[in-house]
Amino acid sequence: QKEVEQNSGPLSVPEGAIASLNCTYSDRGSQSFFWYRQYSGKSPELIMFIYSNGDKEDGRFTAQLNKASQYVSLLIRDSQPSDSATYLCAVNVRDSSYKLIFGSGTRLLVRP
Amino acid sequence: DVKVTQSSRYLVKRTGEKVFLECVQDMDHENMFWYRQDPGLGLRLIYFSYDVKMKEKGDIPEGYSVSREKKERFSLILESASTNQTSMYLCASRITGGYTEAFFGQGTRLTVV
Numbered sequence: 001q002k003e004v005e006q007n008s009g010p011l012s013v014p015e016g017a018i019a020s021l022n023c024t025y026s027d028r029g030s031q032s033f034f035w036y037r038q039y040s041g042k043s044p045e046l047i048m049f050i051y052s053n054g055d056k057e058d059g060r061f062t063a064q065l066n067k068a069s070q071y072v073s074l075l076i077r078d079s080q081p082s083d084s085a086t087y088l089c090a091v092n093v094r095d096s097s098y099k100l101i102f103g104s105g106t107r108l109l110v111r112p
Numbered sequence: 113d114v115k116v117t118q119s120s121r122y123l124v125k126r127t128g129e130k131v132f133l134e135c136v137q138d139m140d141h142e143n144m145f146w147y148r149q150d151p152g153l154g155l156r157l158i159y160f161s162y163d164v165k166m167k168e169k170g171d172i173p174e175g176y177s178v179s180r181e182k183k184e185r186f187s188l189i190l191e192s193a194s195t196n197q198t199s200m201y202l203c204a205s206r207i208t209g210g211y212t213e214a215f216f217g218q219g220t221r222l223t224v225v
Contacts, residue, residue, distance in 0.1 A: 008152060031210045032210045032211050034213060034214075042218075043202060043216040043218055043219055044155070044202075044216050046213040049211065049213060051210075051211055088155065092210045098142070098160070098162055098208050098209070098210075099157070099160060099170075100145075100157075100204075100206070101157065102147070102154050102155040102156075103154055104152060104153055104154030105154050
């Protein structure tokens, strides 16, 4: 089992809709969780991180964490064509304070 | 403004060559990482370093080595390049701590012919 799993997509949503991106992880002791956005040909850039159960909101983005289910998600409200990118989930593994393990990413397409 | 700089954006090398990929960060971060990114496989950790001269293998270290002689610089070495090492290579740095983000360089697209 991979440590961090994401559906590769593409996830296609119309402009203005809510996009929901999901990620599961295998290590129950994982502490913190990051969502990165990566445009084609570019480097990943951080959107949000979360470490407590529940929701964390930042503008149009909401990260949700459920440690009991080992599940983290990212909601993008009022999706825009400029949100079209690959979204990478990253998990800080328990056995160190600095190693980040990434999922394979979900490609999001927002249709105008 | 934080900055992670990789020495080359594109590289073409021949099979069997020794290849050096360089990465420099200006944020005084203890931790530096080398990932490779391939379609459908996401970012896979090759090696990381948590201090000068300290290194640990990641998930796919075979065929690679690293060097960290100074805190700001982390080098990835392909001892004898092979075509299956054609990939995008991303360097990242991060301050120690579980709740801190990693900052990425612009990536090096390496093609081995």
